[in-house]
Structure formats: structure tokens, C-alpha cells
Amino acid sequence: MKRTVRRSGIHIPLLAWATVVGLPLLWMALSAFKNDKEIIDDPFSLPSQLHWDNFGRAWSQASIGRYTMNTVIVVCGALVLTMTLGAMAAYILGRFEFRGRKIVYYGFAASMTFPIFLALVPLFLVASNLHLVGTLYGLILIYAAYALPFTIFFLTPFFADLPHEYAEAARIDGAGEIGIFVRIMVPLARPGLVSVAIFNFLGLWNQYLLPIVLMPDEKQFVLSQGLAALAVNQGYQSDWSALFAGLTIAVVPVLAVYIFSHRTIQAGLTAGGLR
């Protein structure tokens, strides 16, 4: 009896933290369905009716729709580029012995220990010399460049550990090297590629620092910038409900990805945490 009581006592602090984590998010989602008067006067009440129009207003008038499209374009472009180039480099670094291999590998690794904001000023200059500031394709290139080190780091051992027999058999059958990579190695490495792609998606979707430096024009804003600007603007216009709707719109994609892949994400962390 005593044991049961003590055990359920464990849930008190655990539920308390779950509340601390969940409550602000629940509040955000509920506020997204209220009107402004309810948000200000009854911050805790449930919405009297579901104001779906908040989402419409956020999407079109507050430009969340355009920012979302910009984000989707940039994140998808960068994801394809990073995964392609990262897989190519990791395949070479993981499976071929050549002079300078270690230099290339640790060269990619080096930047992972530097905080990004130290590179901001020169990066802005590089981008502006190449006429990439304020362009979506410029942001795609730069997102991809900054996602490469992690991608290569994770995928190199993955490719290195794949069995050699398939590739050798294909070589004997006369397959070309690129064919071996595309048709044999990439499918074999799929689990690794999927985890890295999930992590890259979350990281790029949430990126804030790079776009505020590289996207000064409001038309090219990505979602995170747009939300920050919206928070300032709606503060003046007091359109709180549209702002909460905008925040909710920004959370839905990451929530979906997280719910579907939390096992993969936790497994990835576990592999990193155990030494």
C-alpha cells in the first residue's frame, strides 16, 4: 500500500513540468481561436466561438501565407541541396582512401564548434558581393552550406559501415561508379539519410539568425522573421488574435514532423548521448 502511494507521488513533479511545458502552447492555440476582446479581458476562458477568420487574416493580411511559402521554398531547396551534396561527400569520405581525406573531413568538422553569429558580418559581405542578399536562392545556398558539416559528419560513418559486397558485385557486373552510388549506396543508407533529413528540416525551418541578416526586404521574409515583425506590428494594431493564429500556423509543421518522427529523433540523441 505504502509503495503504491509513493509511486503515484512521483507523478506530481512530472505532471507539474508537463503543465509548465504544455500550458503556454495550449494557451497559444486557444487564443488563436478567440477574438481580441476575449484575449485581453478573459485570457483564460475558452473561446466563446471558434474564430477561424483569425487564421485567414494572419494568412493573407499579415502575410503569413507569403512568409510560409518563402520558408517552404527555401527549406525544401536547401534540404535537397544539403542531402545531395552531403551524401556525395560523406560517401567519398566514408568509403575511399585518398591523400587529404582527414583534412577534408576535419575541415568540415571545424566549423561545428564556432557560434554562427561570429561569421555574420563577413557572411553578409560575401553574400552581398555575390548579389545573394535578399534572394531566396541565395538563402538556399547559404542554408545548405551551414547544414553541410553536420550532414557529412553524421553520414560519413553511416556510409563507411555499409557492407562492401553489393558494391563489389555491381562493379564486377560492370556498373558505373555513379550508378553504384545512386542505385545501391543511397538506398542502403536510407535510414541514416532519413534521420539527417528530419534534423535538417527542423533546424532549417526554425532558422532565425541567418535570414534576419540576409533577408532585409520584407517581401522575402521567412516565417520566423515574419512572426517577429508581426509581433511588433500587431502590437501597434492590437490584432492579437491574428498574431496567435500566425504563431499556431508556424508550429503545425514542426509539430507534425515531431509527432511522426519522435522515435527517430530520440534514437539519434541517444546515439549521441551514450559514450
Next chain:
Amino acid sequence: MSSSTTASRSLSRAGRRARGRSRGRSGSLPRHRGLIVGFLTLPIILYAVFVLSPYVQAIYISLTDWTGFARRLNFVGFENYTRVAHDDLFWTGLKHNLVMLAVLPVLTIGLGLFFASMLNIDRAGRGVRGSSAYKIVYFFPQVLPVAVIGVLWQFVYTPRSGLLNGLLGTHHAWLGSPDTALAAVLAVGVWSSVGFYVVLFSAAMGAIPQEIYEAVALDGAGRWRTFFQVTLPLLRDTVRVGLIYVSIGALDGFAIVQLMTVGPGGPDNATEVVGLTLYRRAFADGQFGYACAMGVVMLFMTLTLAVILQSRRREVGR
């Protein structure tokens, strides 16, 4: 406070370890020279132009008086560094970064260990009932965009209609008063990252052999003694890794401060951090050379910190 980089660092660690194990590669030069060169050229160019070259250029630019827009630039030696040393705002920002460095690791790692041991306390071969559900909820802030976290919490702290004052029945301007602004920002940092460490430490605890706990239980050790004499020593390496992540994050703090606070960095510079000062000097004041000097100072601080945390471990390990 940096969310996604923490995760990626952790994953890369797994990569590095696995790399050491792998032996025997399938090809070598000169047979595959074309393939090697062809596959590596584009990634290396992209990386060298946009990642590596900015870091190298930062060191050179920090020795000039470049405004970033004028064509002319003069080499001024260490003048910018002298100015950094006399910049009050820089010191204010650094002070707040150091406060974060003192507070964040204790709270984040402490709470992470506390909840992880709660979740794994049932040593009958599985965790507390619902432990995986707890972990899913706890981890969620880690995947939220930092812009959402910043803007949302700005409203949680709002004086009249905010969630926090509503719960407490007060009307305090948490972010508007210099006494509480920094603490309010720190709380968001803790809120958003504890879940990551709960998952990390849970995994490490799950790997501790059951027999050890059975032996300690036979000795009659209580929960606290078990934690401090068995669990914590066995988790030492994982905790150290966590400390490095949190500490590097504590030297940043740019995004959350910029998104949440008035000014930003206010009120009265109460939440100024070095990253924000650097950003402002560069992109508002057009002092690119000076901003780079600030960045280089921070780079050396980050590296020093990493080296200290690494070497401490080596001494203890022996």
C-alpha cells in the same frame, strides 16, 4: 538556448565515434580519382565560400576600420580590440552572458537530471508508467522555432492579459522592469531546453546495468544515496557533454533576447548580450571592423570554455 545546434552536435558525436570503428574502404586513388574529385568539389566550394571564408575574413576585418559599405578600408592593428575593452555596452552584455553561464547549466542540467531520474526510478526493468509520453511532451519546446518561443513568451509575460500574471493574479511587467527582465529571459531558456536533457539523461540511465541497482538495494541504500553514489558517477560523461552544450548556448542568447525584450536588450540594457551588441554595431551602426573584433573575442572565449570543460574531464578521468 540555441536549439537545433545542440541536437546536431549531439548527433555528430555519434558520427565521430562510429567513424573510429570503421575499417577497410572499397577504393583508392588513382582508380577512383575522377569520382573522388567530382563528388567532393561542389560541397567543398559551397562550404569554403559561405562557412569557412567568413570565419577567416572576420579575423582580418577585425584589424581594419571598415564600415562595410565604403570601398576604402584601413588597417588599424589592434585598435578595435582596445575599443572593445573600453566599450561599456560590451561589458554589460558580457556580464549578462556570464550570469547566464552561471545559472543556465545549474538549472537546466539539474532539472534534466531530476526529471530523468524520476522517469527511470522504477528499476523493475522499465520506466515509470507513461514515461515515454512525458518525454515526448518535455522535448517539444526543443523543436519549436525560436521565433515562436520568443514571441509566445513575450505574451506570456504581458502585464495585463498575459498567462503568467493571470495565474499569479498580479500585473507585473516581467520584461519591462530591469529587476526581472533577465530572469524572465533565463526562465525561457530553461523552459525550452530541459526536455532535451531529460531525453539525453534518460537514455544514459537506461544503459546502466540492472545488477548494480539490485546490489545497492541489498545494501539498503535509499533513493538519494543511490542517485549520488551510483547514478551520477556513471552519468558523468553525459553530464559533461550536456554542460558543454548549455555553456556554449549561454554565451549566445542572441535570438531569444532580440525577440522578447524591449529595445531589444532593455529595459536599461538589463538584458543586453554580446551577440546583440555585435549585431547592432555591425548592422545598425555600420562598424563592421569593430563588430568583427567583438566576434573574435567571443570566439576565443567560447574556445577557452570548451578547452576548460574538456581538460577538467581528463584530469578527473585519470
